[in-house]
Amino acid sequence: MLDHLPMTRSPGSHRDREDQVTTVCQECSVGCGLLASVRGGRIVDIQGDEQHPISRGRLCARGTAFVQGLTLPERLVRPAVRKKRGGDFQPLDDWKSGMDLLAERLRQAREKHGPDSLLIGCDLEGGLDFHLGAMRFAHLWGTSQVFGSLGQPLDSWASGLDGPAAPCSDWVHSRCLLLVETDLAATHPVAFAWVQEAQRRGAQVVAADALFTATLAKADQTVRIKPGQGNLLGLALTKIILAEGGQSAQAVEAGFKDAAGWAASFEQMSLEGVEVALGISLEELQHLARLLARSGPVTVITGRSLANLQHHRIWRTLATAMGWTGQRGGGWYPVEAGTPPFAVRADAGGEKSKAKSEASPTLAEVRARGNLQAVICSGNSLSEYLAPFGLAEDIGVVAHFGSFPNATWERASMTFPAALWAERDGLAFSNDGAVQWGAKIVEPPAECRSGLDFWMELARRFGWEAHFPWATEDGRGDRAAFYGWLMAQSSCTAGLQLNQLQSVQPGSQIFWPAIEGALPGAGKFAPHAAPVALASGSQAAVTADYPLALQMARSSCRSGDASRFWPWTESLAREDAVQINPETALLLGIENGDEVVIDTPQGALPARANLSRVVPRWLVASYKGMNGDGVNGVPALVHKIDQLPDEARTLLKNLTP
Amino acid sequence: MTTHAKRHIWLVEASRCMGCFGCEAACKMEHGLPGEPRPVRVIQAGPVGKGDDLVMSFQPTSCCHCDRPACVLACPAGAMQKREDGIVFSDLELCIGCQTCAVACPFGVPQLNPASGKIAKCDGCRTRIDKGMSPACVVKCPSGALFFGSPARVVHEIRIQEALKVAKAFAREEGEPV
Numbered sequence: 001m002l003d004h005l006p007m008t009r010s011p012g013s014h015r016d017r018e019d020q021v022t023t024v025c026q027e028c029s030v031g032c033g034l035l036a037s038v039r040g041g042r043i044v045d046i047q048g049d050e051q052h053p054i055s056r057g058r059l060c061a062r063g064t065a066f067v068q069g070l071t072l073p074e075r076l077v078r079p080a081v082r083k084k085r086g087g088d089f090q091p092l093d094d095w096k097s098g099m100d101l102l103a104e105r106l107r108q109a110r111e112k113h114g115p116d117s118l119l120i121g122c123d124l125e126g127g128l129d130f131h132l133g134a135m136r137f138a139h140l141w142g143t144s145q146v147f148g149s150l151g152q153p154l155d156s157w158a159s160g161l162d163g164p165a166a167p168c169s170d171w172v173h174s175r176c177l178l179l180v181e182t183d184l185a186a187t188h189p190v191a192f193a194w195v196q197e198a199q200r201r202g203a204q205v206v207a208a209d210a211l212f213t214a215t216l217a218k219a220d221q222t223v224r225i226k227p228g229q230g231n232l233l234g235l236a237l238t239k240i241i242l243a244e245g246g247q248s249a250q251a252v253e254a255g256f257k258d259a260a261g262w263a264a265s266f267e268q269m270s271l272e273g274v275e276v277a278l279g280i281s282l283e284e285l286q287h288l289a290r291l292l293a294r295s296g297p298v299t300v301i302t303g304r305s306l307a308n309l310q311h312h313r314i315w316r317t318l319a320t321a322m323g324w325t326g327q328r329g330g331g332w333y334p335v336e337a338g339t340p341p342f343a344v345r346a347d348a349g350g351e352k353s354k355a356k357s358e359a360s361p362t363l364a365e366v367r368a369r370g371n372l373q374a375v376i377c378s379g380n381s382l383s384e385y386l387a388p389f390g391l392a393e394d395i396g397v398v399a400h401f402g403s404f405p406n407a408t409w410e411r412a413s414m415t416f417p418a419a420l421w422a423e424r425d426g427l428a429f430s431n432d433g434a435v436q437w438g439a440k441i442v443e444p445p446a447e448c449r450s451g452l453d454f455w456m457e458l459a460r461r462f463g464w465e466a467h468f469p470w471a472t473e474d475g476r477g478d479r480a481a482f483y484g485w486l487m488a489q490s491s492c493t494a495g496l497q498l499n500q501l502q503s504v505q506p507g508s509q510i511f512w513p514a515i516e517g518a519l520p521g522a523g524k525f526a527p528h529a530a531p532v533a534l535a536s537g538s539q540a541a542v543t544a545d546y547p548l549a550l551q552m553a554r555s556s557c558r559s560g561d562a563s564r565f566w567p568w569t570e571s572l573a574r575e576d577a578v579q580i581n582p583e584t585a586l587l588l589g590i591e592n593g594d595e596v597v598i599d600t601p602q603g604a605l606p607a608r609a610n611l612s613r614v615v616p617r618w619l620v621a622s623y624k625g626m627n628g629d630g631v632n633g634v635p636a637l638v639h640k641i642d643q644l645p646d647e648a649r650t651l652l653k654n655l656t657p
Numbered sequence: 658m659t660t661h662a663k664r665h666i667w668l669v670e671a672s673r674c675m676g677c678f679g680c681e682a683a684c685k686m687e688h689g690l691p692g693e694p695r696p697v698r699v700i701q702a703g704p705v706g707k708g709d710d711l712v713m714s715f716q717p718t719s720c721c722h723c724d725r726p727a728c729v730l731a732c733p734a735g736a737m738q739k740r741e742d743g744i745v746f747s748d749l750e751l752c753i754g755c756q757t758c759a760v761a762c763p764f765g766v767p768q769l770n771p772a773s774g775k776i777a778k779c780d781g782c783r784t785r786i787d788k789g790m791s792p793a794c795v796v797k798c799p800s801g802a803l804f805f806g807s808p809a810r811v812v813h814e815i816r817i818q819e820a821l822k823v824a825k826a827f828a829r830e831e832g833e834p835v
Contacts, residue, residue, distance in 0.1 A: 007804060007814040012790045046686065048797060058799040061682035068686075189677035189799040196673060196800055200822075202829050212704045214676045217713035224709045613704040613711055 011057050013037050013045040022049060024428045024438040026421040027062040029336055030054060030168075030191045031430025034063065036422075036441040043067045043422070043441055051506035053169060054430065060189040069403070069420060070442070076403055076417040077445040089415065095449065095457060098414060102376075103461035105397045109373035115142030117371050121386045122148050123379025126401060126418065129426060129482065130378050130451020132344045133468070137455045139345040140464050144360040147386070165333035166299075167432040167511070171198040173329025176295040179207040180315075181230040182303030182335050185214035191431065192218075195301075198329075204295060206288065208233055210551060210633075211621060212614045223288060224616065226279040227551045227633040230306045234314035235530060236274050237289045238321070242266045246293030248323035255320040255524060262317075262527045269530035277534060296322060297330025304336035313528040320527070339429040340492035340512050373397065378418070378451065383407030401454055416454060419444035425479045427486070427501070434509045435493060437501040452477035546635030547652045548584070550600055551621045578607035579621040580638060585611050587651050588639065595641040598622060600634050606641070617655060664743045665786065666808050667795070668815070669717050673802035676701055676715035680794035680803060687782065687793035694768030696720065696779040697794050717794075717802060720745060720766045720779040731761035736776070746780035749773070 013020075017037035025032040033052025037045040046064055050057035069075070079098035080089035092098045109117045120138055122131040131148060138146045171177060171194045184192040196218065199205050207219035210227035225233055241247055242263060252259045275281055292298055300315050315332045316325075324330030363386070366372065374397035375382065382398065383406065400412035403420050423444035428436045444450075449457075456468045456477050465471070470482040480498055487493040495514040504510060578598055580590060590596060594609040598620060607622055615621050620638050639648035676699055684690070684697045696719060703713035722745045729737045729745060736751035737758050747758070747767070752775040759767040759776070770777040782792035790796070795805040804811050 007806060007810065009791045009796050009805070010789055011796045012785075012788070014785055014788050014790065055799075057796065058801075059679060059683070059797045060799055061678045064679065064682040064686050064797060185675040185677065189675060189679060192675055192677075193799040193801070196675070202825055212711050212713065214713070214715075216711075217704070217715075218675055222709070222711075613706070614713075616709075 015045040117373035119145040121377040121381030123381040126378025133455030183213035231311040240289035251323035265529040297327040317527040549633040550636035577610040599637040668804040674715040683793040683797040727761040728758035744781035
């Protein structure tokens, strides 16, 4: 192998420090290594950990700048309540009185309206312990209405994954990387550095997305598809590859249950309508399929929004059928799927244990029931994915658990200040499936508590402390004990010891599954069969009323609550910007910076025009979605604030598709 | 002026830059700066082109640390200086925030820091360099687009990388692992 160690950089910190903490960045799920210099209980410098196998000392903007959030003047540091919506928050002396009040209000709601009057929304910033604690509490309470940041229950988070991907450092052994609807360059730059490393070693980088993202800009080949149709692309590619005999017969035989039935389903599936659904030509598809078929091993990297859409498992099926899985540099790498499924409810009692088979409802179903009286939300979950479902309109109790004032906090009747990840010990699961112990760097402000603390406090008020048995002497959550217990709750992490993770040698990593063959989907599996027709239900219905489509896309300097409050990000990119293609804008008479309105069947959103060819003519992209991350191709119309919607409709008739 | 002081160069291989703004953040945190100024700035060019045939590139930029810096000549307070090793920096103890340097600079590099009322510009991370460390932007850049070192070493590095590209292409042609 031809290799060359790049020119050494000279890392280090020149700040005076009393202590240096080696830990893991938890701004996102890449899992980069951090060295934090601490003096007087404050972080004085952050450097990357040169020994860390994922990040090799590199850090992105978020990994460097999260420190600003810890000491921001706007940070929420006191529990508080307010009597009426829109009124001022009255700070409370401590958590005790706030928790007493919350428990009382919840009890009342439950007595009158039953257990399904409560819904819990979990934001990534609340931490894994908040999410898992919520599931356990809800189980005891008797509801399954716990939703994660994708608007989906955590149970289905890992479905279709069945096992972690090989680490991103393995991409350098790939001959081709196919990135589908993931802007890794903007969202996970340190992981994207491995894509570039692979590219320099000769791997073809192919990126498919609706937007011309930074990732597409760095790719060797780009495929512009309709938003949210990535899995459909997978089906179409599989069909073409099978028709041309490009699969590995041996891998199909070894990997699949009922391989013949699976192959037959693809023979029956027609490619009719695929060009319209995907927005690309059949020739382009064939070209891509042939490229993939001849360039194994290929790693397919898919974005997290695809996990909630139909046919997600086609990627695992394709990677296995081609024989890529198991080869170094080959396989399927779904982003944001590195956390194993945990059975956090199994040993808890509660009403729901009687009805284990009951499937969790969708948000739309919860709304239809119209029975909600109370919501508990971490971070900005209410605004990001619950409010668009109309779930907060007339609800009396809205409890917010978070670190910064945001739209959820504005709507809340009570607020509990949260410790940030740098202020709490915990397990960090990387996209790769690496299990790392993230040691806390500094102590949280006096009244800021962890998600585990939140649920322990609340459970205690209902007499369920035996189900949350991880208390230290001062009544706070014993995080080491909790995570030690947690690892035993999944066959994927059972057998791993906390002290193993805490004392891992520099430069090495521990991955789940800890025991070979412990994965739920190990061995032969049922491959994803082809549907009869390719027409997809999630396809935006472009109509005369809404001739455009709206997609939510985050700018690289904005991610979650904390970054929204970094003093400098605000001045770098407007949060209310909407990207419009210059040709579309020209038709509508919209200029850069104009005040516009994005109209959708779900409602209207005021925004500022940002003309850019990042979006195709028929698409507009907003940082602020109507519906958090869930927005992919919602029908939309854009018009100037002083222009009638019908006027814009008439003008857009001249838009060539 | 002939000098024996060790000189460094900061080299940008823009083709590697993915526009993550890691360098900008690293600089801001190193020097405690607000939103503006941005001593290191990634300029996004594009996307430009027709239909789906688009190009977008990112160019990290900073102070050129000119051989004959106009800002140093213009500074009335003697704050703007050029070190023996080539770094052009503003001594904040002396800076009066008059921005004459900003007017004099042909590239518009010096900017006023509204938080301090003084000029902020790239000082080559002189505190770090003096302790043998690379500048903050170079150390943290995920893509490896930024190089820092003596001119001889940086040029050597670029040559090796170009040679490797060719060698790897040959190896691929021969079907050998690269």
